[in-house]
Amino acid sequence: MPAIKSSRAEAVEAIMREFRNSGYDAASLARLSAATGLGKSSLYHYFPNGKEDMAKAAAARAVELVVEAVFEPLTGAGNLKARLQKTAAGLSKFYNGGKASCLVDLFTIGEAEAATPGLAKAMAEALLRAFAGAAEEAGHPKKQAKDIAERAVIEIEGALVLSRALRSTRPFQHMLARLPALLLTGA
Amino acid sequence: MPAIKSSRAEAVEAIMREFRNSGYDAASLARLSAATGLGKSSLYHYFPNGKEDMAKAAAARAVELVVEAVFEPLTGAGNLKARLQKTAAGLSKFYNGGKASCLVDLFTIGEAEAATPGLAKAMAEALLRAFAGAAEEAGHPKKQAKDIAERAVIEIEGALVLSRALRSTRPFQHMLARLPALLLTGA
DNA sequence: TCCACTGTACCGAACGATTGGTATATTGGA
DNA sequence: TCCAATATACCAATCGTTCGGTACAGTGGA
Numbered sequence: 001m002p003a004i005k006s007s008r009a010e011a012v013e014a015i016m017r018e019f020r021n022s023g024y025d026a027a028s029l030a031r032l033s034a035a036t037g038l039g040k041s042s043l044y045h046y047f048p049n050g051k052e053d054m055a056k057a058a059a060a061r062a063v064e065l066v067v068e069a070v071f072e073p074l075t076g077a078g079n080l081k082a083r084l085q086k087t088a089a090g091l092s093k094f095y096n097g098g099k100a101s102c103l104v105d106l107f108t109i110g111e112a113e114a115a116t117p118g119l120a121k122a123m124a125e126a127l128l129r130a131f132a133g134a135a136e137e138a139g140h141p142k143k144q145a146k147d148i149a150e151r152a153v154i155e156i157e158g159a160l161v162l163s164r165a166l167r168s169t170r171p172f173q174h175m176l177a178r179l180p181a182l183l184l185t186g187a
Numbered sequence: 188m189p190a191i192k193s194s195r196a197e198a199v200e201a202i203m204r205e206f207r208n209s210g211y212d213a214a215s216l217a218r219l220s221a222a223t224g225l226g227k228s229s230l231y232h233y234f235p236n237g238k239e240d241m242a243k244a245a246a247a248r249a250v251e252l253v254v255e256a257v258f259e260p261l262t263g264a265g266n267l268k269a270r271l272q273k274t275a276a277g278l279s280k281f282y283n284g285g286k287a288s289c290l291v292d293l294f295t296i297g298e299a300e301a302a303t304p305g306l307a308k309a310m311a312e313a314l315l316r317a318f319a320g321a322a323e324e325a326g327h328p329k330k331q332a333k334d335i336a337e338r339a340v341i342e343i344e345g346a347l348v349l350s351r352a353l354r355s356t357r358p359f360q361h362m363l364a365r366l367p368a369l370l371l372t373g374a
Numbered sequence: 375t376c377c378a379c380t381g382t383a384c385c386g387a388a389c390g391a392t393t394g395g396t397a398t399a400t401t402g403g404a
Numbered sequence: 405t406c407c408a409a410t411a412t413a414c415c416a417a418t419c420g421t422t423c424g425g426t427a428c429a430g431t432g433g434a
Contacts, residue, residue, distance in 0.1 A: 007384095022296075022297050023210070023296040025212035026212045026296070026297025027297075028418080028419070028420080029419075029420055030418080030419085038383095038384075039384070039385050040385090040386095040421085041384075041385060041386075041387090041421090041423085042383070042384050044421075044422075045382080045383065045384065046383090050420065101296070102348075104349075105348045108351045109209075109210040109213070109288070109293065109296065110210040110213030110214075111213050120352045121352055121354065123352070124353055147361075150349070150358055153349055154341075154346050154349050154358065155338075155341055155342065155345055156345070157345040157348040157349060158340070158342055158343070158344040158345025158348070159341050161289075161292045161345065161348065162291075162311060162340055162341050162344060164295045165292075165308055165310075165311040166311055166312070167308065171341065174334075175341065187374065215393065215394085216392095216393075216394060216395085217392080217393085225410085226410060226412090227395085227396095227411095228396095228409085228411065228412085229409065231395075232408080232409060232410080233409095237394065238394065
Protein backbone atom coordinates (compact mmCIF):
# COMPACT_ATOMS: atom_id res chain seq x y z
CA MET A 1 0.00 0.00 0.00
CA PRO A 2 2.06 2.87 -1.25
CA ALA A 3 -0.56 5.48 -0.39
CA ILE A 4 0.93 7.63 -3.07
CA LYS A 5 -1.64 10.32 -2.54
CA SER A 6 -3.22 11.49 0.67
CA SER A 7 -3.40 15.21 0.92
CA ARG A 8 -5.49 15.05 4.04
CA ALA A 9 -3.04 12.89 5.94
CA GLU A 10 -0.25 15.29 5.07
CA ALA A 11 -2.39 18.16 6.27
CA VAL A 12 -3.06 16.44 9.58
CA GLU A 13 0.65 15.91 10.07
CA ALA A 14 1.37 19.59 9.49
CA ILE A 15 -1.52 20.66 11.70
CA MET A 16 -0.31 18.48 14.54
CA ARG A 17 3.13 19.97 14.23
CA GLU A 18 1.69 23.47 14.37
CA PHE A 19 -0.45 22.72 17.42
CA ARG A 20 2.57 21.26 19.20
CA ASN A 21 4.65 24.28 18.34
CA SER A 22 2.17 27.01 19.14
CA GLY A 23 -0.45 25.49 21.42
CA TYR A 24 -4.13 25.44 20.62
CA ASP A 25 -4.98 29.09 21.08
CA ALA A 26 -1.97 30.57 19.31
CA ALA A 27 -2.35 28.22 16.36
CA SER A 28 -4.56 30.49 14.30
CA LEU A 29 -6.22 29.40 11.07
CA ALA A 30 -3.83 31.68 9.26
CA ARG A 31 -0.92 29.78 10.76
CA LEU A 32 -2.51 26.41 10.13
CA SER A 33 -3.16 27.48 6.56
CA ALA A 34 0.47 28.44 6.10
CA ALA A 35 1.67 25.25 7.78
CA THR A 36 -0.39 23.03 5.50
CA GLY A 37 -0.06 25.05 2.34
CA LEU A 38 -3.85 24.90 2.07
CA GLY A 39 -6.14 27.88 1.91
CA LYS A 40 -8.33 28.52 4.89
CA SER A 41 -11.40 27.47 2.98
CA SER A 42 -9.70 24.26 1.88
CA LEU A 43 -9.08 23.40 5.48
CA TYR A 44 -12.83 23.53 5.93
CA HIS A 45 -13.19 21.01 3.16
CA TYR A 46 -11.23 18.43 5.14
CA PHE A 47 -12.35 19.60 8.56
CA PRO A 48 -15.97 20.74 8.30
CA ASN A 49 -16.13 21.76 11.95
CA GLY A 50 -13.08 23.93 11.64
CA LYS A 51 -10.42 24.31 14.26
CA GLU A 52 -12.13 21.87 16.58
CA ASP A 53 -12.00 19.11 13.97
CA MET A 54 -8.38 19.91 13.28
CA ALA A 55 -7.55 19.58 16.95
CA LYS A 56 -9.32 16.25 17.12
CA ALA A 57 -7.57 14.96 14.03
CA ALA A 58 -4.20 16.13 15.32
CA ALA A 59 -4.84 14.43 18.65
CA ALA A 60 -5.92 11.21 16.97
CA ARG A 61 -2.75 11.24 14.92
CA ALA A 62 -0.70 11.88 18.01
CA VAL A 63 -2.30 8.89 19.67
CA GLU A 64 -1.36 6.75 16.68
CA LEU A 65 2.22 7.91 16.95
CA VAL A 66 2.34 7.27 20.68
CA VAL A 67 1.01 3.79 20.14
CA GLU A 68 3.79 3.26 17.64
CA ALA A 69 6.49 4.81 19.81
CA VAL A 70 5.44 3.56 23.24
CA PHE A 71 2.75 0.90 23.30
CA GLU A 72 4.12 -1.36 20.61
CA PRO A 73 7.70 -1.49 21.89
CA LEU A 74 6.39 -1.91 25.41
CA THR A 75 4.14 -4.87 24.64
CA GLY A 76 6.25 -6.42 21.90
CA ALA A 77 8.67 -9.31 21.98
CA GLY A 78 12.04 -9.54 23.66
CA ASN A 79 13.16 -9.05 27.25
CA LEU A 80 11.68 -6.19 29.20
CA LYS A 81 14.84 -4.13 29.54
CA ALA A 82 15.46 -4.09 25.82
CA ARG A 83 11.84 -3.14 25.19
CA LEU A 84 12.06 -0.30 27.68
CA GLN A 85 15.11 1.02 25.91
CA LYS A 86 13.22 0.87 22.65
CA THR A 87 10.39 2.74 24.32
CA ALA A 88 12.77 5.46 25.46
CA ALA A 89 14.07 5.73 21.92
CA GLY A 90 10.50 5.94 20.66
CA LEU A 91 9.71 8.72 23.07
CA SER A 92 12.78 10.60 21.98
CA LYS A 93 11.62 10.37 18.41
CA PHE A 94 8.02 11.31 19.14
CA TYR A 95 9.07 14.34 21.16
CA ASN A 96 11.79 15.27 18.70
CA GLY A 97 14.48 14.77 21.29
CA GLY A 98 12.65 17.04 23.72
CA LYS A 99 11.96 19.94 21.37
CA ALA A 100 8.31 19.08 20.77
CA SER A 101 5.62 19.60 23.38
CA CYS A 102 3.09 17.10 24.59
CA LEU A 103 -0.54 17.50 23.61
CA VAL A 104 -1.56 16.31 27.06
CA ASP A 105 -0.01 19.53 28.29
CA LEU A 106 -1.12 21.84 25.50
CA PHE A 107 -4.68 20.56 25.24
CA THR A 108 -5.47 21.31 28.87
CA ILE A 109 -4.78 25.02 28.44
CA GLY A 110 -7.15 27.77 27.39
CA GLU A 111 -9.88 27.06 24.88
CA ALA A 112 -8.43 23.69 23.95
CA GLU A 113 -10.14 21.82 26.75
CA ALA A 114 -13.55 23.09 25.72
CA ALA A 115 -12.87 22.22 22.08
CA THR A 116 -11.66 18.68 22.77
CA PRO A 117 -13.32 17.63 26.02
CA GLY A 118 -11.79 14.71 27.83
CA LEU A 119 -9.17 14.12 25.20
CA ALA A 120 -6.09 14.99 27.22
CA LYS A 121 -7.41 12.98 30.14
CA ALA A 122 -7.86 9.91 27.97
CA MET A 123 -4.37 10.26 26.55
CA ALA A 124 -2.85 10.55 30.00
CA GLU A 125 -4.77 7.55 31.27
CA ALA A 126 -3.66 5.43 28.33
CA LEU A 127 -0.04 6.29 29.05
CA LEU A 128 -0.47 5.46 32.72
CA ARG A 129 -1.98 2.08 31.88
CA ALA A 130 0.80 1.19 29.49
CA PHE A 131 3.56 2.00 31.97
CA ALA A 132 1.75 0.30 34.82
CA GLY A 133 1.64 -2.87 32.74
CA ALA A 134 5.37 -2.69 32.20
CA ALA A 135 6.04 -2.10 35.88
CA GLU A 136 3.91 -5.09 36.78
CA GLU A 137 5.81 -7.21 34.32
CA ALA A 138 8.98 -6.08 36.07
CA GLY A 139 7.63 -7.74 39.18
CA HIS A 140 6.16 -4.84 41.11
CA PRO A 141 2.86 -5.43 42.90
CA LYS A 142 -0.14 -3.76 41.30
CA LYS A 143 -0.37 -0.78 43.62
CA GLN A 144 3.32 -0.05 43.47
CA ALA A 145 3.28 -0.48 39.70
CA LYS A 146 0.66 2.24 39.48
CA ASP A 147 2.84 4.59 41.51
CA ILE A 148 5.82 3.91 39.30
CA ALA A 149 3.77 4.50 36.17
CA GLU A 150 2.55 7.79 37.57
CA ARG A 151 6.09 8.87 38.25
CA ALA A 152 7.11 7.89 34.74
CA VAL A 153 4.38 9.99 33.15
CA ILE A 154 5.10 12.87 35.52
CA GLU A 155 8.78 12.78 34.64
CA ILE A 156 8.07 12.71 30.91
CA GLU A 157 5.69 15.67 31.08
CA GLY A 158 7.85 17.55 33.55
CA ALA A 159 11.03 17.01 31.59
CA LEU A 160 9.33 18.34 28.48
CA VAL A 161 8.24 21.47 30.32
CA LEU A 162 11.68 22.03 31.80
CA SER A 163 13.43 21.41 28.51
CA ARG A 164 11.13 23.89 26.83
CA ALA A 165 11.73 26.49 29.52
CA LEU A 166 15.51 26.08 29.52
CA ARG A 167 15.63 25.75 25.75
CA SER A 168 17.77 22.68 26.17
CA THR A 169 16.98 19.07 25.41
CA ARG A 170 19.33 17.94 28.16
CA PRO A 171 16.74 17.46 30.94
CA PHE A 172 14.56 15.41 28.62
CA GLN A 173 17.42 13.23 27.43
CA HIS A 174 18.66 12.81 30.96
CA MET A 175 15.21 11.69 32.01
CA LEU A 176 14.93 9.20 29.15
CA ALA A 177 18.20 7.65 30.23
CA ARG A 178 16.83 6.81 33.66
CA LEU A 179 13.34 5.78 32.49
CA PRO A 180 14.07 2.07 32.02
CA ALA A 181 15.59 1.81 35.49
CA LEU A 182 12.65 3.64 37.01
CA LEU A 183 10.21 1.10 35.63
CA LEU A 184 12.42 -1.90 36.32
CA THR A 185 13.61 -1.16 39.83
CA GLY A 186 11.20 1.55 40.91
CA ALA A 187 14.12 3.86 41.58
CA MET B 188 3.19 50.14 55.52
CA PRO B 189 -0.36 48.88 55.78
CA ALA B 190 -1.13 49.50 52.11
CA ILE B 191 -4.78 49.62 52.97
CA LYS B 192 -5.63 50.56 49.44
CA SER B 193 -3.88 49.37 46.35
CA SER B 194 -6.13 48.83 43.42
CA ARG B 195 -3.18 47.98 41.23
CA ALA B 196 -1.92 45.19 43.47
CA GLU B 197 -5.38 43.67 43.56
CA ALA B 198 -5.55 43.91 39.80
CA VAL B 199 -2.20 42.15 39.44
CA GLU B 200 -3.43 39.37 41.65
CA ALA B 201 -6.55 38.88 39.54
CA ILE B 202 -4.56 39.11 36.32
CA MET B 203 -2.12 36.46 37.52
CA ARG B 204 -5.02 34.20 38.39
CA GLU B 205 -6.52 34.69 34.96
CA PHE B 206 -3.23 33.96 33.17
CA ARG B 207 -2.79 30.84 35.23
CA ASN B 208 -6.31 29.70 34.45
CA SER B 209 -6.40 30.45 30.75
CA GLY B 210 -2.81 30.71 29.59
CA TYR B 211 -1.39 33.77 27.92
CA ASP B 212 -3.07 33.52 24.53
CA ALA B 213 -6.57 32.71 25.74
CA ALA B 214 -6.48 35.42 28.39
CA SER B 215 -8.02 38.17 26.30
CA LEU B 216 -8.31 41.77 27.44
CA ALA B 217 -12.03 41.20 27.80
CA ARG B 218 -11.36 38.34 30.20
CA LEU B 219 -8.73 40.28 32.09
CA SER B 220 -11.11 43.20 32.35
CA ALA B 221 -13.82 40.95 33.76
CA ALA B 222 -11.38 39.25 36.12
CA THR B 223 -10.17 42.54 37.56
CA GLY B 224 -13.45 44.38 37.42
CA LEU B 225 -11.56 47.17 35.69
CA GLY B 226 -12.46 48.74 32.39
CA LYS B 227 -9.99 48.66 29.55
CA SER B 228 -8.95 52.24 30.12
CA SER B 229 -8.13 51.48 33.73
CA LEU B 230 -6.07 48.48 32.72
CA TYR B 231 -4.10 50.67 30.33
CA HIS B 232 -3.73 53.23 33.06
CA TYR B 233 -1.97 50.72 35.27
CA PHE B 234 -0.27 48.80 32.45
CA PRO B 235 0.64 51.31 29.73
CA ASN B 236 2.08 48.63 27.48
CA GLY B 237 -1.05 46.55 27.65
CA LYS B 238 -1.11 42.81 27.79
CA GLU B 239 2.66 42.53 27.78
CA ASP B 240 2.94 44.68 30.90
CA MET B 241 0.21 42.65 32.54
CA ALA B 242 2.08 39.44 31.82
CA LYS B 243 5.27 40.89 33.25
CA ALA B 244 3.50 42.14 36.36
CA ALA B 245 1.79 38.78 36.82
CA ALA B 246 5.08 36.98 36.44
CA ALA B 247 6.82 39.33 38.87
CA ARG B 248 4.07 38.71 41.39
CA ALA B 249 4.38 34.97 40.85
CA VAL B 250 8.09 35.21 41.55
CA GLU B 251 7.35 37.04 44.80
CA LEU B 252 4.96 34.29 45.82
CA VAL B 253 7.40 31.55 44.92
CA VAL B 254 10.08 33.25 46.96
CA GLU B 255 7.65 33.31 49.86
CA ALA B 256 6.48 29.74 49.38
CA VAL B 257 9.74 28.05 48.41
CA PHE B 258 12.89 30.11 48.83
CA GLU B 259 12.21 31.48 52.30
CA PRO B 260 11.23 28.18 53.91
CA LEU B 261 14.12 26.49 52.16
CA THR B 262 16.78 28.92 53.35
CA GLY B 263 15.23 29.78 56.72
CA ALA B 264 15.97 28.49 60.20
CA GLY B 265 15.34 25.03 61.62
CA ASN B 266 16.44 21.59 60.57
CA LEU B 267 16.39 20.74 56.90
CA LYS B 268 13.63 18.16 57.01
CA ALA B 269 11.21 20.52 58.71
CA ARG B 270 12.06 23.25 56.23
CA LEU B 271 11.45 20.90 53.33
CA GLN B 272 8.05 20.05 54.70
CA LYS B 273 7.29 23.73 54.95
CA THR B 274 8.40 24.12 51.37
CA ALA B 275 6.04 21.37 50.27
CA ALA B 276 3.23 23.09 52.13
CA GLY B 277 4.18 26.37 50.46
CA LEU B 278 4.10 24.74 47.05
CA SER B 279 0.70 23.29 47.78
CA LYS B 280 -0.57 26.74 48.65
CA PHE B 281 1.03 28.45 45.67
CA TYR B 282 -0.36 25.89 43.25
CA ASN B 283 -3.73 25.80 45.02
CA GLY B 284 -3.30 22.17 45.90
CA GLY B 285 -2.53 21.31 42.30
CA LYS B 286 -5.40 23.14 40.64
CA ALA B 287 -3.32 26.08 39.47
CA SER B 288 -0.86 25.89 36.62
CA CYS B 289 2.75 26.97 36.61
CA LEU B 290 3.77 30.06 34.71
CA VAL B 291 6.99 28.31 33.70
CA ASP B 292 4.76 25.98 31.69
CA LEU B 293 2.25 28.56 30.48
CA PHE B 294 4.75 31.24 29.54
CA THR B 295 6.69 28.99 27.17
CA ILE B 296 3.65 28.42 24.96
CA GLY B 297 2.44 30.46 22.03
CA GLU B 298 2.86 34.22 22.02
CA ALA B 299 3.78 34.34 25.68
CA GLU B 300 7.44 33.65 25.07
CA ALA B 301 7.73 36.61 22.72
CA ALA B 302 5.94 38.87 25.18
CA THR B 303 8.08 37.93 28.17
CA PRO B 304 11.40 36.76 26.74
CA GLY B 305 13.60 34.71 29.01
CA LEU B 306 11.22 34.97 31.93
CA ALA B 307 10.24 31.33 32.19
CA LYS B 308 13.86 30.29 31.79
CA ALA B 309 14.92 32.56 34.64
CA MET B 310 12.16 31.24 36.88
CA ALA B 311 13.13 27.66 36.16
CA GLU B 312 16.79 28.35 36.83
CA ALA B 313 16.02 30.05 40.13
CA LEU B 314 14.01 27.03 41.23
CA LEU B 315 16.81 24.69 40.19
CA ARG B 316 19.34 26.69 42.18
CA ALA B 317 17.19 26.74 45.29
CA PHE B 318 16.63 23.00 45.29
CA ALA B 319 20.26 22.27 44.48
CA GLY B 320 21.24 24.28 47.53
CA ALA B 321 18.94 22.20 49.69
CA ALA B 322 20.25 18.95 48.25
CA GLU B 323 23.82 20.04 48.96
CA GLU B 324 22.88 20.90 52.49
CA ALA B 325 21.49 17.37 52.78
CA GLY B 326 25.00 16.13 52.09
CA HIS B 327 24.91 15.31 48.41
CA PRO B 328 27.94 16.22 46.34
CA LYS B 329 27.49 19.17 44.03
CA LYS B 330 26.92 17.24 40.82
CA GLN B 331 24.46 14.85 42.40
CA ALA B 332 22.67 17.73 44.08
CA LYS B 333 22.09 19.29 40.70
CA ASP B 334 20.56 16.08 39.39
CA ILE B 335 18.28 15.82 42.39
CA ALA B 336 17.18 19.44 42.00
CA GLU B 337 16.42 18.81 38.35
CA ARG B 338 14.29 15.84 39.26
CA ALA B 339 12.46 17.90 41.87
CA VAL B 340 11.57 20.63 39.39
CA ILE B 341 10.62 18.05 36.78
CA GLU B 342 8.33 16.29 39.21
CA ILE B 343 6.66 19.53 40.26
CA GLU B 344 6.00 20.63 36.68
CA GLY B 345 5.04 17.14 35.56
CA ALA B 346 2.71 16.54 38.47
CA LEU B 347 0.95 19.82 37.71
CA VAL B 348 0.46 18.80 34.09
CA LEU B 349 -0.82 15.36 35.03
CA SER B 350 -3.13 16.71 37.69
CA ARG B 351 -4.54 19.19 35.24
CA ALA B 352 -5.08 16.50 32.62
CA LEU B 353 -6.70 14.03 35.02
CA ARG B 354 -8.65 16.79 36.75
CA SER B 355 -7.46 15.44 40.05
CA THR B 356 -5.10 16.95 42.58
CA ARG B 357 -4.00 13.50 43.69
CA PRO B 358 -0.85 13.21 41.56
CA PHE B 359 0.33 16.62 42.73
CA GLN B 360 -0.36 15.88 46.39
CA HIS B 361 1.28 12.50 46.07
CA MET B 362 4.34 14.12 44.58
CA LEU B 363 4.54 16.75 47.34
CA ALA B 364 4.51 13.97 49.91
CA ARG B 365 7.67 12.44 48.51
CA LEU B 366 9.44 15.73 47.74
CA PRO B 367 11.29 16.05 51.07
CA ALA B 368 12.59 12.50 50.83
CA LEU B 369 13.73 13.08 47.27
CA LEU B 370 15.87 16.03 48.29
CA LEU B 371 17.13 14.44 51.49
CA THR B 372 17.99 10.95 50.30
CA GLY B 373 18.01 11.36 46.54
CA ALA B 374 15.37 8.66 46.23
C1' DT C 375 -17.96 7.63 -28.23
C1' DC C 376 -20.11 11.28 -26.46
C1' DC C 377 -21.73 14.19 -22.83
C1' DA C 378 -24.53 15.34 -18.98
C1' DC C 379 -23.87 14.72 -14.30
C1' DT C 380 -21.60 14.07 -9.78
C1' DG C 381 -18.13 14.33 -6.30
C1' DT C 382 -13.72 15.86 -4.68
C1' DA C 383 -10.35 19.30 -4.17
C1' DC C 384 -9.32 23.57 -3.82
C1' DC C 385 -9.42 28.92 -3.78
C1' DG C 386 -10.27 34.23 -3.10
C1' DA C 387 -13.07 37.23 -0.92
C1' DA C 388 -15.75 38.46 2.45
C1' DC C 389 -18.52 37.73 6.81
C1' DG C 390 -19.54 39.34 11.72
C1' DA C 391 -17.22 39.14 15.93
C1' DT C 392 -13.40 39.95 18.73
C1' DT C 393 -8.68 41.10 19.22
C1' DG C 394 -5.20 44.45 21.37
C1' DG C 395 -4.85 49.27 21.56
C1' DT C 396 -5.87 54.54 21.50
C1' DA C 397 -8.08 59.12 21.91
C1' DT C 398 -11.01 62.02 24.22
C1' DA C 399 -13.96 63.11 27.81
C1' DT C 400 -15.56 63.06 32.60
C1' DT C 401 -15.33 62.20 37.44
C1' DG C 402 -13.90 62.81 42.11
C1' DG C 403 -10.86 63.19 45.94
C1' DA C 404 -6.71 65.82 47.90
C1' DT D 405 -7.03 73.47 40.99
C1' DC D 406 -4.86 69.36 40.06
C1' DC D 407 -4.30 64.85 38.60
C1' DA D 408 -5.12 59.99 39.25
C1' DA D 409 -8.78 57.10 37.84
C1' DT D 410 -12.52 55.73 35.12
C1' DA D 411 -15.91 55.95 31.18
C1' DT D 412 -17.18 56.18 26.31
C1' DA D 413 -16.19 55.76 21.92
C1' DC D 414 -13.51 54.41 18.56
C1' DC D 415 -9.63 52.21 15.56
C1' DA D 416 -7.14 48.79 12.44
C1' DA D 417 -6.05 44.09 12.50
C1' DT D 418 -7.06 39.57 13.08
C1' DC D 419 -10.06 35.97 14.63
C1' DG D 420 -12.75 31.64 13.10
C1' DT D 421 -16.04 30.88 9.67
C1' DT D 422 -18.78 30.87 5.37
C1' DC D 423 -19.89 31.87 0.58
C1' DG D 424 -19.73 31.45 -4.17
C1' DG D 425 -17.11 29.67 -7.29
C1' DT D 426 -13.48 27.02 -10.44
C1' DA D 427 -10.88 22.90 -11.97
C1' DC D 428 -10.92 18.30 -12.83
C1' DA D 429 -11.56 13.27 -12.47
C1' DG D 430 -14.88 9.86 -12.69
C1' DT D 431 -19.33 7.68 -13.82
C1' DG D 432 -23.19 6.07 -16.37
C1' DG D 433 -26.72 6.24 -19.78
C1' DA D 434 -27.60 6.95 -24.85
